[in-house]
Amino acid sequence: MKIVVCVKVVPVSDSIITIAPEKTAIDLVNIKFDLNPYDEFAIEAAVQLKEKNGGEVIAISLGPERDNISLKRVLALGADRMIHLVTADKALSDPLATAKALATEIKPLSPDLIFCGKLSIDTGNGLVGPLVARLLEYPFLTGICELQVGTDQLTAAKDTEEGRIIYESSLPCLLTTEKGLNKPRYPSLKDIMLSRKKEIITKNVNLTEKASEIIQLLEPAPRPAGTILGQSVDAVPELIRRLREEAKVL
């Protein structure tokens, strides 16, 4: 079974984000980068399938050169090789352009399964997975939290507002992973040593055609200073009064 995992390197979720002076990018000083948390479930799902059924896990990432350090971790987590499509930072804001670059690279591999994280926590789009699937004419399911893979079909579950839906799809298929699908492993020292022998192939790509562009980034307006209403149950009637009369939300 040949499995491709698409991963992205993002600022970690406890990063303090400030806007760079030119207003179209964030200030990269003091930002720590790591794998997008949803992608860890994608890697784990792929590696578990390989351990069970044999085959190969190929990871692909599109991003700037500095991502190289974080991408080594994908190999320690069990991917057999890593393809890093190197591009400039600003190219990454356009989901369709990103999806086209990934799909072009994935197509000749003709994998049985493609995994992506449900969304990346930087742009928060969740579009690249579905767009890659469409470009490759694969069926897709987004945000899966349960998975069983057979020889030519799979079943997967996803949670919606109305409940858990159990889907069936033929292979090949693209799946995007939700938190809770599995428990991503911590690589052992041996995994890390072995991963040093694995290869990160870098290729420069130029995303020329753009469907959207960033005009400016802004800091969110600060929330107005709040009021501490008290230190005991005596404050509760005042809280409820304010919610009803001042905020008018009850």
Add this chain to the structure above:
Amino acid sequence: MKIFTYIEPENENISKNSAGCLTLGRQLADLANGSLTAIVPAQESSTMQNECGRYGADRVAFTKNYDKYIPEVTASDVANILLQENGDILILPDRPAIRDIAAIACETVSGSIAVDCLQVNLDSENSPIVRRAMYGGKALADLKLIKKPVFITIRANIIPPQENIRSAETINFPSPPSAVTPKIKINEIRPVTSKRPALTDAKIIVAGGRGIGAPENFHLIEELADALGAAVGASRSVVDAGWVPQTLQVGQTGKTVSPDLYIACGISGAMQHIAGISSAKYIVAINNDPDAPIFKIANYGIVANLFEIIPEMIKLLRNIK
């Protein structure tokens, strides 16, 4: 300029967020001297037709084919309508299943797309400029969408519906029946048993964090939620500890929410949590640590033990009713 709004049917009517999208669509259509057409993925219904007109639609197209959980069919109808009509903008209410529809349709017609948007404006050339959150709400981005047709999904509970009554006419599209055969099918639906509203749609959310101490105390959060008709949420730490299901998680690696009122109980306010609630209109914090960061963003705070405060709130709220 031809503007379209995708309508989400709900209980034989249109959802509140769809009405908000029609309101936005009407505003843009008026700015650009254009028209507004509602695309309704359902059988023809005079109720829905009238409701679309009530919030400003000039025309209504019922696509008839509809499978709520398989996006390909609806996406193919949406793409056909936009192509036949040479549509400029499609506005959709954001939710995961609708994002999938927007992504498929956008790829089919080679358009451009922005999801979970908070605002939409037109520049001097009538190109849409959208504002959306990035980095889980720690920054906002203004994006220009260049390629038409443009797909824009709007975050729930952001645009209040405003009436702009007109009599919307129904239009028919020679939609090819079953133009796509989905490769995906549904084996089973296990409905949720909870009668509480969905987190992303809820007007009020009561959320619990580490301060609730143990999983068996989480019922306090649920009781307060039920006293308010609210949804229940949780911080990452209680989800990671396995106390509550992942579906309740609010924050950068959970759900981004925009209720009128968010009551954070025993939640310290880690950056990634605060980011996910930054578009809540009012935030209440109940926490016994006066230095908890949640108090910096809360409109109202009580620095006390939540095991005393929550039962008192439930008691007073029940008295009001």
